[in-house]
Every structure is written in C-alpha cells, then in structure tokens.
Amino acid sequence: MCGINGIAALSVQTKVSEQDVRSMLPPLYHRGPDGGGVYLDPGQRVGLGHTRLSIIDLAGGAQPMHNEDKTVWVTFNGEIFNYVELRKTLLKEGHRFHTHSDTEVIVHAYEQYGDDFAQHLNGQFAIALWDDSRQRLLLVRDRVGILPLFYTSQGDRLLFASEIKALLPQLSEAPRISPTALDQIFTFWAARSPNTLFEDIFEVSPGHMLVLENGRLRESIYWDWHFPEQGDYHQGSDSDLAEQLYAILADATSIRLRADVPVGAYLSGGLDSSALVALIRRHSNAPLRTFSIGFEEQSLDESVFQKQMIEHLGVENNRIFCQNRDIAENFPATIFHAETAILRTAPTPMRELSGLVRASGYKVVLTGEGADEVLGGYDLFKEAKIRQFWARHPQSEWRPLLLKALYPYLETSGAQAKTYLHNYYSIGLDKPDQPGFSHLTRWFTTSQCKIFFSQELNARLSENAVDRLTEQLPAAFNHWHSFNRAQYLEAKTLMGDYLLCSQGDRMLMANSVEGRFPFLDHRVIEFANRMNPRLKMRALNEKYLFKRAMKDQLPRQILERHKQPYRAPDIPGFFSAHPPAYVDDLLSEEKLKRYGYFDAQKVGFLLKKARRGNSIAYKDNMALVGVLSTQLCHYFFIEQFSQTARETGASYPSLTSQ
Known part of the structure; x- marks a missing residue:
C-alpha cells in the first residue's frame, strides 16, 4: 500500500500549486517510504501526490501514473489482485501497457469501462483518477473499506488524502472535534462513514465513488452488501456448497500472494488465521513465515493454539510478547495513527505486531480479518439468535438460560444473577423485528459511557445515533433474514469503521506494512451472502459450512475451540x-x-x-x-x-x- 493526496480546484479562477501538493506528502511518508511523486495538470486544475511502498513491479511502478497519451492520471493506494487477468483482457481490447504494475490496469480499465471500471477490480484500493480530457476527478474506495480516503474543502479547493494528517498542512486553522462523531463512537465504537472524528472532514464511504466535475461533487454507490429475501438461497448439498466455498477461498488467498517481495501471515491460533495459513501452505510452495502475539494476561493469551498450528503446518513463526505496561507506553502513538477516539486498546498490540513484521524484513501480511462478519462467527450472532428465540415466549424462564451455553462461566443460579441476565439480554425483546435488535445490547452497554459527557457536549448533540442509523438502512433490509440483518449491521458499523481502520490499516501502515484480507474478497462475500443462515450457524455452532470446508486441513482442537475474540488489556x-x-x-x-x-x-x-x-x-x-x-x-x-x-x-x- 501507499499514501495518496491531492488538491482539486472547485472554481475556474482557482489554480493548484505543486508546492501545496508537495506540502501534504511528509505526513504520509510512513505509508510509502520507498519513493514518491507529484503530477500537476497543465491547466493547474488538479494536483496528485503519492508516497510509495514498493510491492509489485519494483522498478516500473512509480506514481502518479498515466495512460498512453497522458490524458488519464492516477494516484492509487492498495492492490488490484486480479491485475494479471485484467491486463490480458485489456491487451486484447487494444490497450498498450508500459509497466507490469497493477496500477496501470486502473487507467486502462477506466478508458475501457468508464465509471464502471471499479466493478472490474478485485482488490483493496483508494483511487484518485484525473481525466484531463473531460476535466473530471474521481475518488473511489474499495468495496468494504479496507483502505482510507479522506477529503475536505478549504475555500474553493477540494483536499484529499489517505490520512487526515496530510490534510492539515493545507488547513488555515485546526479542525474541530465533532459532537455527532463522539456520540457515534460512544455508541458503535466508531464514527459512521462518511463522518470522521472531525467536523467538515469526511471519508469516501466503502463501495462509493465521488466525481468532481464542473465544480460539483456527486456521489454514487457501485457496491454494497446485499442479501436475498428469505428462501432465495444457494441450492445444493452441504458437501457441494462447502466445496464451492473452499474453491473461492483458495483462489482469494492465491491471488493475494502475488507480490515481488516476501509475503507473511498473521497467526493468532484461532480458526480464521489457522485456516488462512493452511490455505497458503496448500496453494503456495514459497517458504512461509507467520507472526503472532502473546499476552501477559493468561485469559487473553492464545500461545498454546499458535504453537499447535506452527507444528501442524511446519511454518516459521516470529512472536512478540505484550505486557500491560506496553499498552500504556504505546497508546499515544496508536491514537496519533488512528486519528480518532477509540474505546479499546486492542489496536496497540496490532501496531507492535506490524513493527515485528517490518523488522523481520516483510512488507506484506495476510490476515483472517473479516471471516466472522462474512461467515457468521461472532458470539453476538449467537446472542441475537437466542434472543429471537426467547422473544417468541418472553415469559419463559428457561429460554434465556440458553445464554449459559455461550458463557458457561456466568453464574445464573442466584436470584441477582438471573435478574441481571434478564434485564440485560431482554433489551428490545418486545420488538424483535426492529432493525437494530441484534445489536441493541452492545449499543446500550457502550452508550452508558456517555454519562461522562460534559453538559456542553450534550447540549450540542442534535440526533440519536441509533435512530439515525436505522433511518439510513437500505429499503430491502427488513426483507432479509434476522441473521443477515445482524451481519449487515456488523459490517457497516464495527468492521468497516473500526476493525479495518483503527485496528487494521492504520496500525499496519504505521510501520509501512501492507495487510491483505482474503475473507473480504468480494466474491467470498457475495457467495456467503447467498448462503442459507443455517449454514453459517447450525444451532449454536458458528461458521458451520466454513468448518466443513476446512475439516481435512485443521486439527480437531482448532476446528472445535470456542470463539475467542481478540482482546488486549485496557x-x-x-x-x-x-x-x-x-x-x-x-x-x-x-x-x-x-x-x-x-x-x-x-x-x-x-x-x-x-x-x-x-x-x-x-x-x-x-x-x-x-x-x-x-x-x-x-x-x-x-x-x-x-x-x-x-x-x-x-x-x-x-x-x-x-
């Protein structure tokens, strides 16, 4: 990955200077320490900047990059994993290539397909593309939001960059923290896209494209999470569907191994990372190095499972050990890179882990992030399923006790414990069909943190975060199975706005490391979205079909271990x-x-x-x-x-x- 930035004029009188574009580059050097460049169009209508992390075509992949006649220019952060196949298609259509980089397919795909070009890209990307002949700028972000792209207006100029820090050199005054964003963070764990922590600074939402033309900015959606109406699912036996899922996952993993530098993988010892490493070993002959975290607190440490997978697959492993004091000492750097308030310290060890990757001579790691959202792995989904069952007979004494199957350490025999269990998990039980039912308990718990808001902050809040979210849900949402509704909410709140940003890209790129996410290949998502929910969670057995697909490649203890979410000491x-x-x-x-x-x-x-x-x-x-x-x-x-x-x-x- 890399860092991108730029400035575009919003009026015909405005001129963009190369010096201003270059002033935005230094805050992005950690994203791209291997090189950089700037393009200024002849009319000084737009300037594009780039800092490079060299992964593919080390000699010829410098940016900003152009087409044959230099009428289309691009600065691009990310990877186009199907660039090999897409390049062959475009060559047959008569396009001429001057490099072997994945970047060049973007300009030719735009020439061939117009604004639909993003539909043809399998990858993770933040793209700024300037069409000089039509005097238009496109800002495009990948389907699920793996890579960030921020923008704001300053006078009659549009500023954009991979990180908010790169916007600051061109701002006339300090940004202001948004009360609405804080309210969302203290509800959903993150500000909801396109909002950021700061007023008047926005991000391009996942799966969205912004087009600046004739001084006007318009937005369109080219991809979103879609689920079929109940009953319209994949047909076939469990065995056949497991084979199909495996084939898609194998290809999603294989194409993410494309690089001209060594590629490693994160190994937590959980099902997702273990399956990913197994897929890599099966579909690559290259030596594989994995990277893991151990914790001082035994309840958080997964070392025993990591060791089991290392021995099972015979991979080389590098490991860091995180002590409680490490969290406090490194937390400020975490926040500086995250550029937002967070409610957990979990990103901090991830930044330390990416530092280990870089120190070991690696620039690229594959991770299992996204598997829980796509394939149905979180305990939250189990909670929602039990609560839906409970809601059919809300007076039942035994139905809520099924929650003990999720958390056997909960003491539910005493009167006080039963009262707590009932009061907490029965939130919204009278309306199980309301849009946010699956997440109400989480949002309620998080929202209690708002008791620490000042009177001044509360006075500036003008809307309810949950109400605003439900107003913006797609029209088809209520026609989806309740399990799929929960998946959508998880993907659109926690995953995109927190996990892939604060805990993902920002902690990886702090140490100039690129993360790749096979489970978030759009083909995997689209296949999984058409799976019957019973194949994602059979009774309370999460990721049923995924486990079936991987049963011959993983130890039984890994396949059957209870889901342990990644956490860090706070x-x-x-x-x-x-x-x-x-x-x-x-x-x-x-x-x-x-x-x-x-x-x-x-x-x-x-x-x-x-x-x-x-x-x-x-x-x-x-x-x-x-x-x-x-x-x-x-x-x-x-x-x-x-x-x-x-x-x-x-x-x-x-x-x-x-």
Whole structure:
C-alpha cells in the first residue's frame, strides 16, 4: 500500500500549486517510504501526490501514473489482485501497457469501462483518477473499506488524502472535534462513514465513488452488501456448497500472494488465521513465515493454539510478547495513527505486531480479518439468535438460560444473577423485528459511557445515533433474514469503521506494512451472502459450512475451540506502579475542563477507582479508554495543530513539552 493526496480546484479562477501538493506528502511518508511523486495538470486544475511502498513491479511502478497519451492520471493506494487477468483482457481490447504494475490496469480499465471500471477490480484500493480530457476527478474506495480516503474543502479547493494528517498542512486553522462523531463512537465504537472524528472532514464511504466535475461533487454507490429475501438461497448439498466455498477461498488467498517481495501471515491460533495459513501452505510452495502475539494476561493469551498450528503446518513463526505496561507506553502513538477516539486498546498490540513484521524484513501480511462478519462467527450472532428465540415466549424462564451455553462461566443460579441476565439480554425483546435488535445490547452497554459527557457536549448533540442509523438502512433490509440483518449491521458499523481502520490499516501502515484480507474478497462475500443462515450457524455452532470446508486441513482442537475474540488489556497498564505522565496530565481536572468534552468530576471519581486498583465495570473500562483517547486526539490535532501539520512520517508532538 501507499499514501495518496491531492488538491482539486472547485472554481475556474482557482489554480493548484505543486508546492501545496508537495506540502501534504511528509505526513504520509510512513505509508510509502520507498519513493514518491507529484503530477500537476497543465491547466493547474488538479494536483496528485503519492508516497510509495514498493510491492509489485519494483522498478516500473512509480506514481502518479498515466495512460498512453497522458490524458488519464492516477494516484492509487492498495492492490488490484486480479491485475494479471485484467491486463490480458485489456491487451486484447487494444490497450498498450508500459509497466507490469497493477496500477496501470486502473487507467486502462477506466478508458475501457468508464465509471464502471471499479466493478472490474478485485482488490483493496483508494483511487484518485484525473481525466484531463473531460476535466473530471474521481475518488473511489474499495468495496468494504479496507483502505482510507479522506477529503475536505478549504475555500474553493477540494483536499484529499489517505490520512487526515496530510490534510492539515493545507488547513488555515485546526479542525474541530465533532459532537455527532463522539456520540457515534460512544455508541458503535466508531464514527459512521462518511463522518470522521472531525467536523467538515469526511471519508469516501466503502463501495462509493465521488466525481468532481464542473465544480460539483456527486456521489454514487457501485457496491454494497446485499442479501436475498428469505428462501432465495444457494441450492445444493452441504458437501457441494462447502466445496464451492473452499474453491473461492483458495483462489482469494492465491491471488493475494502475488507480490515481488516476501509475503507473511498473521497467526493468532484461532480458526480464521489457522485456516488462512493452511490455505497458503496448500496453494503456495514459497517458504512461509507467520507472526503472532502473546499476552501477559493468561485469559487473553492464545500461545498454546499458535504453537499447535506452527507444528501442524511446519511454518516459521516470529512472536512478540505484550505486557500491560506496553499498552500504556504505546497508546499515544496508536491514537496519533488512528486519528480518532477509540474505546479499546486492542489496536496497540496490532501496531507492535506490524513493527515485528517490518523488522523481520516483510512488507506484506495476510490476515483472517473479516471471516466472522462474512461467515457468521461472532458470539453476538449467537446472542441475537437466542434472543429471537426467547422473544417468541418472553415469559419463559428457561429460554434465556440458553445464554449459559455461550458463557458457561456466568453464574445464573442466584436470584441477582438471573435478574441481571434478564434485564440485560431482554433489551428490545418486545420488538424483535426492529432493525437494530441484534445489536441493541452492545449499543446500550457502550452508550452508558456517555454519562461522562460534559453538559456542553450534550447540549450540542442534535440526533440519536441509533435512530439515525436505522433511518439510513437500505429499503430491502427488513426483507432479509434476522441473521443477515445482524451481519449487515456488523459490517457497516464495527468492521468497516473500526476493525479495518483503527485496528487494521492504520496500525499496519504505521510501520509501512501492507495487510491483505482474503475473507473480504468480494466474491467470498457475495457467495456467503447467498448462503442459507443455517449454514453459517447450525444451532449454536458458528461458521458451520466454513468448518466443513476446512475439516481435512485443521486439527480437531482448532476446528472445535470456542470463539475467542481478540482482546488486549485496557486499564491495568495505565495505572501500574509507574504510570506514564501523560495520563495524569490529560485526565487532570484542568485539561478535562479546558478541552470541554467530559465532566471532570465524574471522570475524577472513575480515576480514583482505577488508581486504587479496584475492579471496574466493563463499560467504565471502555469509558476511560474513550476519554483518554479523545483527550489525546484534541492534544495532537487541535492543541498541537501547527506542529502536527509539520511532522514527517510517524513522528508526533511530544507529550512532555507542554
């Protein structure tokens, strides 16, 4: 992957300068340390910038890149995995190529297919394409949102870039944190696309294309998650469908091994990463190196399963060990790269893991991200299924006890425990057909963190985050099976806006590493979306068809182990014997009041509990991480705006020079 940026004029009187375009490059150097370039069109209507991470055609893939007569130019971040096949097709149509890079297929695909060119791309991408003959700019983001692309207007110019930091050198003043975005983060874990944490800075939504023409910006959707109406599913035996799923996954994996540099893989020890590594081993003869994380807290550590897969497949493995104090020490860098507030520290170890990948001499890793969303693997889907069953007889005493099958460690025999179980999981039970039913318990828990919002912030909130989401759901949503509705919500809230961004691309590219995601190949998604939900979850056995497809390649213990979601330690590292100074400073009463987002007194009470070493509730744990990360965002991007706008690559303003 790489970093892209650019400026486009919104009026005929405006001219774009090469110097301004170049000023946006330094904040992107960590995304593309291997080279860079700038294109300015003859009429100075648009300027395109690029920082390169060399993966394919190391000698000939420099950008911005053009077609034969230099009328179409592109700056591109990502990979087009079917570029080999697409190149052959375009050659037959008479197009002439001057490189062997995947980038060049983009300009020729645009020439051949017009605005439909993205439909022909199998990949992960953020594309800025300038058609000089028609004086139009296209901004395009991949189907599921693996790669970021941000934009804003400044006067009569449109600015765009792979990261918000690259917009700052061209802003006349510091951005402002959006109350609406904070409300969404403290509900869904992330601001909902196209919103970002900052007012008037937006992102191109997944599967969307923006076209700037004649000074006007219009938006279109070229791809979305679609599910059939109930009953209109794939036909065939479980065995036949498992074979078809395997074939698609195998090809999705194989084409993601295309590179002119070594390719590695993440191995957590869970089903998804284990299956991915098994697929790589079966369909590639190249030596394979895997990368894993171990944790100080035993409840989070999966080392025993990682070791089992390493021995089973005979792969070489590099591993880091994450201690609680590592979280606190590295959290500011996490937020600087994420460019948003977050409620969990989980991205921090992922940034450390990508650092291990880079230090080991690798630029590319494959990961199992997306399998749970696509194939139905989360406990949340099981919860929703049980709650749907419970809703048919809401007075039942035994139906809610099925939740114990998900969480056997829950004590449900006492009266108090039963009351808690009933009150928590019965949220929305009276309306099981409401659009957000599957996610209401999660959203309710997260929303309780808003009790720490200041009066000033609450006064600026003008809409309910959940109501706004449900208003924007597609018209066909209510005709889908309840399981598929849950999948859509998960993909459109948590996966695209948090997992693939804050925990994915931003933590990978902080260390100049490209992640590739076979389970998010659009062919895999489209095949899975037409599967009968019973093939995704049979009774409470998640990913039934996927397990059947992989049963001959994985140890039984891996196939049958209970889903363990990736988590990292949160509070303990921030309040150890020697906590980092920035925590006390940013959570001080003075800073909380000055920044204005949170109630200093309420946060103070929570801090006292944490400092005493008291066990604090799950929601309070999220709240404290959310408050601290918001304070860090304000410090980096508002208080230290001028310095951040001048920083190069992965550096950030010191937290001790205040």
